[in-house]
Amino acid sequence: MNIKLGWQLLLCWLSLTMASNITTKKPLRCIMYFTGQHPVAPPVDQLRHVTHVAIAFMSPGVFNTPENTNYPLFTTVKEVRALFPKQTKVLIAIGGWGDTLGFSVAALTEETRQIFAENVASMLRITGADGVDIDWEYPGGNGEDYKKVPNPTKSWEISSYPLLLSQIRTAIGPHKILSAAVPGLPRDMLAFTSSTLPRIMRHLDFLNVMTYDLMNRRDNKTKHHTGVQLSIEAIQAYVSAGVAPQDLNLGFAFYTKYFRTEHDSCASKAMPLGCPTLLLENPQTGEDMGHAGGFSWHDSVPAEVSKSFMKALEQGQYDDKEGGYYFWDEEDLWWTFDTADAIKRKFPLIVDKLKLGGVFAWGLGEDAPMYEHLQAVNEGLDERVSVNNDNNKKKKDEL
Ligand SMILES: *[C@@H]1O[C@H](CO)[C@@H](O)[C@H](O)[C@H]1NC(C)=O
Ligand SMILES: *[C@@H]1O[C@H](CO)[C@@H](O)[C@H](O)[C@H]1NC(C)=O
Numbered sequence: 177m178n179i180k181l182g183w184q185l186l187l188c189w190l191s192l193t194m195a196s197n198i199t200t201k202k203p204l205r206c207i208m209y210f211t212g213q214h215p216v217a218p219p220v221d222q223l224r225h226v227t228h229v230a231i232a233f234m235s236p237g238v239f240n241t242p243e244n245t246n247y248p249l250f251t252t253v254k255e256v257r258a259l260f261p262k263q264t265k266v267l268i269a270i271g272g273w274g275d276t277l278g279f280s281v282a283a284l285t286e287e288t289r290q291i292f293a294e295n296v297a298s299m300l301r302i303t304g305a306d307g308v309d310i311d312w313e314y315p316g317g318n319g320e321d322y323k324k325v326p327n328p329t330k331s332w333e334i335s336s337y338p339l340l341l342s343q344i345r346t347a348i349g350p351h352k353i354l355s356a357a358v359p360g361l362p363r364d365m366l367a368f369t370s371s372t373l374p375r376i377m378r379h380l381d382f383l384n385v386m387t388y389d390l391m392n393r394r395d396n397k398t399k400h401h402t403g404v405q406l407s408i409e410a411i412q413a414y415v416s417a418g419v420a421p422q423d424l425n426l427g428f429a430f431y432t433k434y435f436r437t438e439h440d441s442c443a444s445k446a447m448p449l450g451c452p453t454l455l456l457e458n459p460q461t462g463e464d465m466g467h468a469g470g471f472s473w474h475d476s477v478p479a480e481v482s483k484s485f486m487k488a489l490e491q492g493q494y495d496d497k498e499g500g501y502y503f504w505d506e507e508d509l510w511w512t513f514d515t516a517d518a519i520k521r522k523f524p525l526i527v528d529k530l531k532l533g534g535v536f537a538w539g540l541g542e543d544a545p546m547y548e549h550l551q552a553v554n555e556g557l558d559e560r561v562s563v564n565n566d567n568n569k570k571k572k573d574e575l
Contacts, residue, residue, distance in 0.1 A: 186560040204527065204560055205229075205425055205534025206553065207384060209269065212250040214474050214541030217259040222547055225557040228353070229260055230309045232269035232539065236278025239270070239295040239305065240288070245302070247295075253303045267353055268303065270296075271311035274320035279312040283336035293347035300352055307353025309384070310341065314359050315393035316366030323462030327366065334367040345379040353381050356545045360387040360410040360427065370417040377419055384536045385410055388429035391457040391512060393468055398437060398449055402429045404481020404525050411530050422533040426526055430542040430549050432488075432513035434481060436467035439508050448504035449495065472542035473549065484509045494518060499525060516552035 207228040210217070217223065234249055236373060249268070257266050271279060282292035296308055313319055315337040317327030345354055356376070360366050368376070378381075387407035391399035400406060407426060415421055435453050442451035454467045471477060477485050488511040492503035499516045503511040514522075527535060543549045 186427065195335055202533075204532075204557060205382065205536075206557060207267075207425060207536035208550075209537065209539035211539040211541060214539060214544060215251055215253065216471060216474075216541040216544045218544070218547045218550065219257070220261060222550060222554065223260050223264070225554055225561075226260055227265050227534070228265045228267055229256060229540070230267040230269040230355075230536075231256055231305075232297070232309075233272040233275065233311065234268050234270050235275055236271050236282060236292075236312070236490070237275075238257045238278070239292045239299070239560050240278055240281045241295075241450045243298075245298070247299045247302065249303075252539065253305045258481075265306040265353060266304075267307045267309045267355065268299065269309040269311050269357070271357075273313050275320075276312060276314075276319045279310075279315070279340075280330070280333060283315070283333055289336075289340050289343045290347075293343040296344050297347040297349075300348060307355065307381070308344070308348070309355045309357060309546050310344075311357040312337070313357070314364050314366060316526075318359075318364045318366060321462075323460065324538075325343055331366075334372060338379070341376060341379040348557075355380055355382050355384060357384045357386055358414070359389050360385055360407070362409070362413055365413060368414065368417065371567045373417040373419055376382065377423060380423075382423045382425055382533060383419065384425045385414060385427055387411070387427040388536075388538065389433075391433065391435065391466060395452055395456070398435065398442070398451050398453060398504070399512070400495065400498055400500025400502060401502070401512045402427075402514055403495075403512075403521060406498075407522070407526055408530065411526065411532065415530070420533075421531045424530075424532050425534040425536045426454055426522065428519055428522070428535060428537040428553065429514060429548065430537055430539065431472040431475075432485070432511065433470040434468065434484075434488075434512070435510045437504070437508045437510050442504060442510075443506065447495070448510065449498060449502070451504075451510075453510070469489050472539075473546065474542050474544045481509065485511070494521075514549065516548045519549055519552040520556055523560070527556070527560075529532055 204226045206225045208226050209230050209232045211232050238247055253266050270512050282288055315333040317330040388402040390406045391401040438452045442448040445451055455465055456468050484505045488503035492501050493500050501515045
């Protein structure tokens with residue numbers, strides 16, 4: 177009798193713990209930015225893993241006027257929803273590179289935060305979207321205007337940012353999704369520290385860590401713009417500041433970048449990583465010196481680099497040490513971008529290893545018309561779905 181009861185309890189405990197493993201093992205998040213620059217999508221079968229689509233962008237400035245009812249967007253939630261699987265959540269991304277003024281205006285006082293938050297809630301009611309993604313690049317400074325409006329004049333934003341998020345959460349309620357796109361370079365993480373992040377995460381469902389553009393005009397040495405080691409450093413900065421890995425998404429870039437380099441010091445290196453570029457931006461004004469560029473897979477290749485780009489596709493290599501596809505053209509161009517293969521490698525190297533909650537890409541239409549990089553993301557997710565299923569099945573069989 178006692179033995180039998182013991183067995184029953186054991187079985188009961190086993191099935192409970194196993195069932196909880198099965199039900200709590202969430203599939204990875206997969207978020208696609210649907211951008212105004214390339215507002216297209218492939219057939220829905222290729223979007224089977226997409227858990228969220230974030231329509232980019234609505235301008236933060238439209239949320240500063242009390243009781244606004246007009247929220248301009250290049251498309252509608254209804255149109256976008258129709259392109260995706262039924263279960264895909266539709267988010268409105270607010271902000272983007274260079275569009276920060278409306279956030280600063282919003283963050284300033286209790287009252288301005290309230291106006292912004294209530295407008296966000298009203299926008300969600302009007303559009304029927306499932307949530308918002310806050311793309312403030314960046315609270316505390318280092319945005320597009322960083323040479324004209326110095327960071328110290330924005331330092332107050334660092335403590336106001338969590339307050340703004342808090343008020344948005346209160347206004348939209350617990351069931352709508354609230355997420356944020358956050359910087360991938362430590363030098364830009366002014367508002368993302370161990371003292372602010374716990375307060376930030378209280379209000380958010382997840383963070384999209386922009387693990388791309390990690391080499392940009394503000395650099396003076398060649399790097400992988402969306403490299404594995406740099407991505408790991410970015411993610412680890414958030415984890416060590418207290419964010420649960422499950423709440424972090426890794427960013428993929430569906431576009432290329434190139435930078436003009438000096439000749440001799442790059443040519444003399446076996447591996448032209450860390451070699452000097454030309455001066456990429458004006459140190460006084462922050463203006464583009466015209467020595468760097470990039471384009472998505474959907475764009476036409478600029479004529480002045482098209483030959484070099486062909487070489488980059490044919491002769492480029494994967495750097496196993498730092499993790500990234502690259503090509504240095506002797507005519508002094510550094511190319512850095514993710515091939516489909518480079519994307520696939522990031523699943524075991526970053527997503528699995530750091531136990532991340534998901535991935536995202538900028539952006540879906542940027543990969544048209546071939547969608548080869550989306551395909552690589554799908555393959556990575558296919559493998560992980562079947563591993564989860566196999567594990568669950570195995571556990572059930574053992575029972
Ligand atoms: C449930 O998952 C945890 C963590 O993944 C693991 O340590 C544990 O052994 C699993 N339990 C069962 C009963 O499979
Ligand atoms: C390169 O940039 C670093 C900071 O990122 C700076 O300390 C250094 O002086 C720069 N070097 C040159 C040659 O401009």
